[in-house]
Every structure is written in C-alpha cells, then in structure tokens.
Amino acid sequence: MSSTYVEETAVKLAVVEALYRFAAGIDLRDKDLLASALTEDAVSDFRPAAAKAGFEYPVLEGRDNIVTALSNALSQLDTTHSVSNPRITVDGDTAHLEALVEAQHVPRNDRSRHYLMKNRYNVELVRRGEIWLIQRNTVDNVWLTGDPSVLSGV
Template sequence: MSIAQQNADKIAVVDALYRFAAGVDLHDESLLASSLAEHAVSDFRPAAAKAGFDYPVIEGREAIVAALSTSLKSLDTSHSVSNPRVTLHGDKAHLDVLVEAQHVPRNDASRHYLMKNRYSVELMREGNVWVISRTTVDNIWRDGDEAVLSVI
C-alpha cells in the first residue's frame, strides 16, 4: 500500500469517529448510523463506572443509535476529538483517541458534566468508507455535576 493510500485511510478512519461524535452532538441518527458497522459493539462501562453509574454493553448499529439518541435527548453535548493514533491492518484498523465530552441539560444551562475519555476503537472498511466495529470508552478525568448524567 502506498504512503498516500495509508494517509488517506488514516484520515478516513478518524472521520468515522468524527461522524459518530457529530451524530451524537447534532442528534442526527443517520449521521451516527453512518459511523457504525451493522454489528458494532459499544462499551462505555469503564467510563460509566468511574462516573458512578451502570451502562450496559450495546450491540448492533440500530441498538447503539437508539440507546444514544434516547439517553442523550434531554442534553446538549459537544464532543471534541484529539490526538488520534491510527494503526492499519489491511481492511481493519485500530484508533486510540482522546475525546472531551461536555454534557449540559437543555432545561438548565447552569449545570454541566465534562468528561475526558480515552476511546479504543476497532474499525473495518465497508466499501469506500471506514466504520466502527467496537468502541471501548474509559474515563481519564471528569468535572462538574455527575447528576447531569442521571437523566441518561
């Protein structure tokens, strides 16, 4: 594989997580779904445990989109993605990245819950696009009112 193709693939891998984050923040279910493989697995348990709540492993694109759309519907969120490190393995890839996630209740902008999370993401190529097959999220630090997440 040429260096140009490797670089293009690395950008496309990171773009899958950008689509995921933007889909969540914009409450755009189609955009969110475009980032996920049909049988994707989403594991927020490590981060959730540090925030003091249980969150189940979610399996399948439709289930992940439904769970995130439902649990975050009363919050405004902003996810900032940084420090992506991509490892390519043919039509599979691994992405380690930091994500800062701000959560603000729509009915009370004076409260917030800010998390800096480490995402470990497995991806696969589907045609001309990369999609997420598994995400595991762990928390590095958090700040604010944990009760903001209780609406989840």
C-alpha cells in the first residue's frame, strides 16, 4: 500500500469526521461539539428534505444560528443520526462530501411515536489547519416513514 493512498485515506476520514461531529453534536445535545463541525459563516439548507416532509424550514446561516436553531427545534426529541456511504472529493483545502444520513426522531414524552428519514447530505467543507469544517450543507430526502408531526413537537 503506497504512502499516497494512506495519506489520501487519512484526509478523507478527516473530512467525514466533520459530518460525524455535526451528527453527534445533535444527538448528544452537545452544542460545543455541533459548533466544532461548522465554519463561522456556515449555511445549512434543510429545505429540500423539509418540503418532502410537508413543512417549511428556513435556510440557516452562521454557526451560532445553526447551533441554536437545531438545538431548539430538536429539544423535545431524542435523535439518532447514522452516516453511511460517504463519497469524498478533495481539492487542496476544500472538499465535497456526499453521504446518506438516517435520522430517527422520537419524542421524549411519547416513545410510541417516531419519525425516520433517510436523507442525502451534500456538504462543502474547508480545511482550517488540521481540521475540516462544514461550510455548506444541503439536505434532501430519499424516503421517510412514521409520524411527521413528531418534528413539530405535536
């Protein structure tokens, strides 16, 4: 195995690690971990997935706004996000990541209900020193099942 292959693999793992931090930050309700995945001027666009689920969700701009909005929107839910099939292209200090993310949402006060989404994440990242950060994330939905009112806290 060549050293170039090993280096390329290490870079790709570092890129997908940003998405792992993003997902774990949400699931663990760890605002610092979530923030550690984002650039200060990050953009998160959940509109394509939200439209397929039958509701509107604004484009979120800025790390602090994204962290606050996601933390508030999901505060009454237990969530699990599973990242799979990452495909990564690196060009210097920028990268493009496509992945499937399965997101389960369960109300803490009613475990009999759930909402499960399989989403495609289209992520643009930048390298800052040794760490990769999400600059833009667009989320589209592949399929969904369960009770969509779970997301609105109903």
